[in-house]
Amino acid sequence: MAVLDQSSDSMSPAVRPTRTAGRLSLRRRATRAGWPLLFVAPFFVLFALFSLYPLGFSLWLSFRDWSLNGPARWIGLANYRALFHDSLFWQSMLNCALLFLVYVPLMTLLALVLAVLLNSRYVRLQGLWRTLLFLPYIMSGTVAAAFTFQLMLDRNAGYANKFLGFLGVSPVPWLDSTWWARISLGLLVMWAWLGYNMLIMLAGLQAIPPELAEAARVDGAGPIRIFARVTVPLLRPVIVFSVTLSIIGTFSLFTEPLLLTNGGPANATTTPVLQIWQNTFSFLRVGYSAAMSWIYFAVIVVLALTQYVLVSRRDRYLEARR
Amino acid sequence: MDGRHMLRRFGGRSAAAVAFVVALVVATGAGAAHRSTTLTIWCWTPTDDALKSADAGFTKAHPDISLNYVQIKPADVYQKLQLGAAAGSGFPDVSCLEDSHLAQFTKLGILADITKQAAPYKKQIQAYKWTQETVNGHIYAFPWDAGPMALFYRRSVFKQAHIQPTSIHTWNDFYKAGLKLKKLGIPIWLQSKAQNDARFFEDLLWQQGLGYVNAKGDVVLDKSPKILSTLEFMGKMWNAGLFGDLAEWTDPWYKAINDGKVATLPMAAWMGTFLKSWLAPKTSGDWGVVPLPSWTPHGAQTANDGGSSLAIMKSSSNAAAAWQYVQWHLGRADVQAHTYQQTDLFPSLESAWRSPYMRQPDPYYGGQKDRLLFEQLARKIPVAHVYSSDYEQMDSLMSAELQKYALGKETAQQALKNAANAIRSRTGRS
DSSP, X not given: OXXXXXXXXXXXXXXXXXXXXXXXXXXHHHHHHHHHHHHHHHHHHHHIIIIIHHHHHHHHHXXXXXXXXXXXXXXXXXXXXXXXXXXXXXXXXXXXXXXXXXXXXXXXXXHHHHHHHHHSTTOSOHHHHHHHHHHHHXXXXXXXXXXXXXXXXXXXXXXXHHHHHHTTOOOOOTTTSHHHHHHHHHHHHHXXXXXXXXXXXHHHHHTSOHHHHHXXXXXXXXXXXXXXXXXXXXXXXXXXXXXXXXXXXXXXXXXXXXXXXXXXXXXXXXXXXXXXXXXXXXXXXXXXXXXXXXXXXXXXXXXXHHHHHHHOOOXXXXXXXX | OOHHHHHHHHHHTHHHHHHHHHHHHHHHHSOOOOOSSEEEEEEOTXXXXXXXXXXXXXXXXXXXXXXXXXXXXXXXXXXXXXXXXXXXXXXXSEEEEEHHHHHHHHHHTOBOOOHHHHGGGTTTBOHHHHHHHEETTEEOSEEOBOOBEEEEXXXXXXXXXXXXXXXXXXXXXXXXXXXXXXXXXOOSEEOOSTTXXXXXXXXXXXXXXXXXXXXXXXXXXXXOHHHHHHHHHHHHHHXXXXXXXXXXXXXXXXXXXHTTOOOEEEEETTHHHHIIIIISGGGTTSEEEEEOOBSSTTSOSOOBOOOEEEEEBTTOTTHHHHHHHHHHHHHOHHHHHHHHHHHOOOBSBGGGGGSGGGGSOBGGGTTBOHHHHHHHHHHTOOOOOOOOTTHHXXXXXXXXXXXXXXXXXSOHHHHHHHHHHHHHHHHOOO
16 A cells, blocks of 8 residues: 555555656556545544554553553463453353353244245235334344333333233243343343344345245245245355354343343343453453453354354355356 | 645645544543633532532632532442543542442542641541541541431331331341231332342441451451351341342332331431432331341441542642632531531531531431431441442442342352452452
8 A cells, every 4th residue: 555655655665666657657646546545544544543453452451450540560361360260251151152042043033034024925014014123223222222121021010020910920030030131131132133133134035036936836845845945045144144143242242231130130141241341440450351352252253153164054056056 | 726736635645634633533532621710520419419508608708619510420420530540531620439439549549639638627527437538548538428327217117017116126126027017018128139239238247347358458258157147147038028129229119118118228327318309208207217226235236338528639720629629518517517407418527416406306207306316326337348449349249149149049158158259369359
């Protein structure tokens, strides 16, 4: 990129000859290349300021002991060593794994079925249904959604238990038992992300040539068989994508558990990000939190890669078409 | 210069332009200096009401100082102060701080040293407060209210259950009263199992001169038979179904207090301001106050819960005016007696206790002279080590173990052992 910048002094020898080129042609080159550079510059500046710099800073911090104020003392690998014995941090990882099992399989299946239904000729008002299903995604980031769930799920005064009572079911300790709290959190997250995943599946479905289902139908396959043997296998890359996002999403949950359960009861719904945040801003153990962030990052990368390797087989059909 | 030419030049200097933008972004982060003697004060309700009730006199005496109150709830005050510490700016001149969190901020080094100015007040204010404001002999905050604890009881409920409030001397009496109240379907006190915040547990420890740590700062949670029996007492209350399972400071909790669905509130003097102002103003006259039940027949009949202080920020460019403000609001007996009357924030300034107001009957407590009782109790608050620079972390770790114990997932011994070990490994204490 330095080639294109007239004022840059840090040109590598390989590109230095440009400087000897005619003044006009160089200007033209600079203009031609400089403009796009200027247009993409905001991203790179923001990225450097708000992503690259914090990333480097957090790595630097992870080897230090710092309480936001005063000097950051070098302590080598002590933070990382302490982390391996921090049961609360590993509990938060385990919570995410459990939470993942609670809602992701169900959500993925539901998203798939809904996408197929909304893609079929039989359902009317498709736009309306899609919008309705997608709406929670827009609202979910808001504090209001979590508070609404909290009000609904209150054991004594919530609508969920009032409704169950109306049906003759005894009240459920939605937020007051470790497992129910995980289920409640899963419900909130599923409600929020179902529409998004449905949309991904829908896009994948629309990329599948209709003649394949047609051919299967001619061969005598029923709708369920077509779904299981044609649609789902062809949709595999899209499903892998959606589940990968869900893994990352589940392990980076923050707002929802903070507001719905505050990580409780008995740490059953605390998440790594909640731990990182709490250690930084409540306990002022900034270096420790930085180390936590890096371990957490490593775990997510490993999980996502494992899932990718396990689930994504080469697609024979697409392979053949190439 | 035609447009094209200018644009071309600009394109060639995109790097310079970008650098300029970066400089701008960075520059806006730098703090704007105070220009006049306007003091910015961070506080929450009801501390802002209390402070404001003394402002008329202050403004008369110091017409050159104007006051700018920013109402922020405690948790947000702490968050903002921490972020300010990291950024090196964004502080008020004066901030209200709860005693529980004070040590964290003195350790952070953002509070102004007021040792010299506060020295004349040393003998006029309760000794236990000074230990919380002092680090290595330096004073970093000015003591405000104390949190002497008592047993607030609902008169009508006690009458219905035929319980004499004065008959509750010990926590065992409290347990027995709870059994009687259970027959009426009214819990004697509310303690959430799944959302317990360990605050009541801490109060019970404080009453016995105990805490998370000892005077040296070493963790003692798992080393004291008294702490174990305290936790087991809470377990006994839960098992007998005497505690209502409601989380504090939530709507169902407010409703229970309003509706007479809880018989007592073992809480601090400051609870009065919440009850009277918005929590349960309609129950006026139906409450009474007796000393806290003790652990042994002649043991301490009170503990401390909370309490707060005013701190001047080291960064304040109006330190002199800020000190005038603090001195006026917290250092004058007449002002402190007045704010106590306004908001039930019990003054730790002992000279304020001589006010005739202390002897007036309080209609909210059925005409009882509760302030005299709080004065007696405040004199006997035991010295304990519940609060420290790691308090928030200790409280958080203990809460989780307390929840596990309450939900029957571990024994009291395990809960204390786990909490103590977690605190040791996380805070580096022995």
